[in-house]
Amino acid sequence: MSEDIEKLYKDMAQSIIDGDSDISVELAQKAIAINMPPLDAITKGFVVGVNYIGDQFGLGEAFLPELVMAGEAMKAAVATLEPELLKLGEARETMGRVVLATVEGDIHEIGKTLVGTMLSASGFEVTDLGVDQPAEKIIGKALEINASIIGLSALLTTTMVRQRELIEELDKENLRPRIKVMVGGAPITRDWATKIKADGTSEDAVGAVKLAKELVGKA
Amino acid sequence: MSHKKIKTISDPKIKLEVLTKEEIIKIHEATLNIIENVGIRFPSKRALEIWEAVGADVNHDKKIVKVKPYLIEDALKQCPPKYVLAARDPQQDLPLDGNHVCLGTDGCGVEVIDINTGEKRTTELQDVRDISRVADATEEVAFHWVPVSAQDTPAEARGLHELKAVWENSTKHVQTESIYNVEEAKASMEMLEILAGGKDKLRERPMLSLMQCTAPPLGHDGGSLDAALIAAEYGVPTGFMTMSSCLTTGPATMAGTLAVGNAEVVAATALLQLAYPGAPVFYAAALTATDPRSGAYTGGGPEDFLFGAAVNALSDFYNIPLSMGSFATGAKEPNWQAGLEGGLSTFMASVVMSDMLLGCGFLHGSRIWSYAEMMMDCEIFSIIHKMMQGIVVDEETLAMDSIASVGPGGHFLAQKHTRNHTRDLFMPQFLDRRPYTLWEDKKDDARDWATAKAKKILKEHQPDPLDEKISKEFERIIKSVEKK
Known part of the structure; x- marks a missing residue:
């Protein structure tokens, strides 16, 4: 492998570590221009940067903004x-x-946005539908893209009941355990998750990644 | 090396006026009135002779001295307003200039929560070594008091054993509260001379300071006075600490207790200036209120917190540095009470820029040393250090570009501005912000993490060693003081 290619991989990783989307896009275009296999650019270049930031975050040396910016650049x-x-x-x-x-x-x-970023940074393919989403739309999207996990957020005790409704809907359609459900949000407790038969909950984004990995059997 | 760095509070953005100018003058006038008309007890032949020579009214039987206000006020004008507490490592010198708050360890305890067994036991010389080594490694601790008593050493030379132990295990400044007689004071000056490399150098960079307790109300201890005079002669910074306490050694009222304590400190400080004009001196205080139900003196409580701020108003009035008691607590374990009392007393003493804070590490009225408490006290100091920086308002910190680019909704996490300023935020070591379930699985808390940190330091930290020749000389001096 030529030194130029080596250097390109390094720059790709660095653009992620720096959380610089402009540069990461530029380097991705460069990879296409020189006919670098796109999978190589991802796995040997950009992913190295994501893993580095993830490790630093785990060690308490990097913080949320760095992680989020790395995720965006990726x-x-x-x-x-x-x-x-x-x-x-x-x-x-x-x-x-x-x-x-x-x-x-x-x-x-x-x-929820934080969880999405962390999941993306950890190698999940995340489709974030945003806020105020009815159950049928969420389930429809999950089926459309063949998702393994639905993550449901609620901040109010008055809206967290919608989490139960969605799970009941999935059960009615026999879509579980094919689709796993993670629930989260400030009022959500372990007891609530158990009660509504969710597949798990976490109070923070780091825990959510751990849970998602367990749910897809890749912990 | 990172451990060389010392964290001090400076350039404060928060201010507090606990006493008005008029109130300070009232306390000062009451103080002069006490010294002139009630008198202060000075049970030292040398001290009484000094007072007599300047024309004070001396009662040799009662050893009580009454002094005209002008004598006191003139003497106090000789006090240097600023000087440096030198350290074995000059990088760790501490400027006492009114713009630095330095944290010390507390002293002098008699029991320790053994870090390995978790059991409480009597303190020994090895504990002085270990605590000094941990303090050497933390950036929050700027200087040492002798933290605990080396009760396995001969009483007549104990203060010297303790000094040697601290110097051998840390490069930071040492302020001892445990040298309070002529023999040990002379021997400690001899040790200091060897450490500094000569009498002149000792005077230039004093790596030791002496703190003497007053004997409230309105009195002093003879040995302490003599030891203080010896230190002043050598140019070693010396302070008198009043621990006057509402209800017992002071009136129940806070103003009255301030006047009593102030009279003790001011009279003794004037004595040092009359004997050695210009000698570096400091004001020291740990005023508090006695518990009305039990008579207990533990420190802590709202009166203690207010005194923490008020005494600095007095020492500022006299323009001399202050060594202020903080972190005092009656708590028996590192718990709610310890955190409350440590936090508020240290905030109040810091917000007024007390030069020295005493200090971290104790439970149960400065009797029981706890490594966990020490580490958590350090974090309290760090939190206050952060608070004292206040809120910076300028173009950069208003972040208008970042705000405009995020707009309504969305979040700031992906902004370069956010990333650039993340490290401006306080990163706690011991505050529990974990998810509930993580806590539920372990049920551990700050105390466990603080103990683990101290254990790690004890295992890993090696302070810059003291020259073996100097240690040998120290040993010789200590032997000469020990009874044969």
Whole structure:
């Protein structure tokens, strides 16, 4: 392998560590221009940076903004490479697909957004539907993209009941255990998750990643 | 090396006025009135002679001295307002200049919660070594008091054994509260001279300071006075600490207790200036209120917190540095009470910029040393250090570009501005912000983490060693003081 390619991989990793989407996109375009296999660019370049930041975060040396910015830079690079992957009929190996949403009637989302970022950074393919989402829309999206996990957020005691309704709906349609359900939000306790027969809950984004990995059998 | 760094509070953005200018002058006038008309007890031949020589009214039988206000006020004008507490490592010198708050360890305890067994036991010389080594490693501790008593050493030379132990295990400044007679004072000056490399150098960079307790109300201990005079002669910073306490050694009222304590400190400070004009001195205080139900003196409580701020108003009035008692608690374990009393007393003493804070590490009225308490006290100091920086308001911190780019909804986590300023935020070591379930699985808390941190330091930290030749000389001096 030439030194130039070595250097390109290093720069790719560094662009993620720096959380610089402009540079990560530029490097992804460069990879396409020199006919670098897009999967190589991802696994030997960009992912190295994501893993580094993840490790630093685990050690308490990096903090949430760095993680989020690394996640954004990664997303931008992958989006640039995606058309090439499709052309080659290749798919990036992911930990699994996750649909995230805040339940109907609730507009709180910072926690859910954090979970989404952390899951993306950890190799999950995340579709975040946003806030105030009815159950049928969330389930519809999960089926459409063949998701393994639905993550449901609620901040209010008055809206957290929607989590139960969605789980009941999945059960009615016999979609479980094919689709696992993680619930979260400030009022959500372990007891609540058990009571509504969710597959798990976590109070923070780090725990959510751990849980998601367990749910897809890749812990 | 990271452990060389010392964290001190400076350039405060928060201010507090606990006493008005008029109130300070009232307390000062009451103080002069006490010294002139009630008198202060000075049970030292040398001290009484000094007072007599300047024309004070001396009663040799009762050893009580009454002094005209002008004598006191003139003497106090000789006090240097600023000087440096030198450390074995000059990088760790501490400027007492009114713009630095330095944390010390507390002293002098008689029991320790053994870090390995978790059991309480009598303190020994090895505990002085271990605590000094842990203090050496923390950036929050700026200087040492002798933390606990080396009860396995001969009483007549104990203060010297303790000094040697601290110097051998840390490069930071030492302020001892355990040298209070002529023999040990002379011997400690001899040790200091060897450490500094000569009498002149000792005077330039005193690596030791002496703290003497007053004998309230309105009295002093003879040995303490003589020891203080010896230190002042050598140019070693010396302070008198009043521990006057509402209800017992002071009136129940806080103003009255302030006047009593102030009279003790001011009179003794004036004595040192009359004997050695310009000698570096400091004000020291640990005023508090006695428990009305039991008579207990433990420190802590709202009166203690108010005194913490008020005494600095007095020492500022006299323009001399202050060594202020803080972190005092009656708690028997590192718990709610310990955190409350440590936090509030230290905040009040810091917000007024007391030069020295005494100090971290104790439970049960400065009797029982706890490593966990020490580490958690350090975190309290760090929190206050952060608070004292206040809120910076400028173009950069208003973050208008970042706010505009996020807009309504969304979040700030992906903003470069956010990343650049994340480390401005306080990163706690011992505050529990974990998910409930994580706590539920372990049921551990700050005390466990603090103990683990101290254990790690004890296992790993090696302070810069003291020259073996100096240690040998120390040994010789200590032997000469020990009874044959």
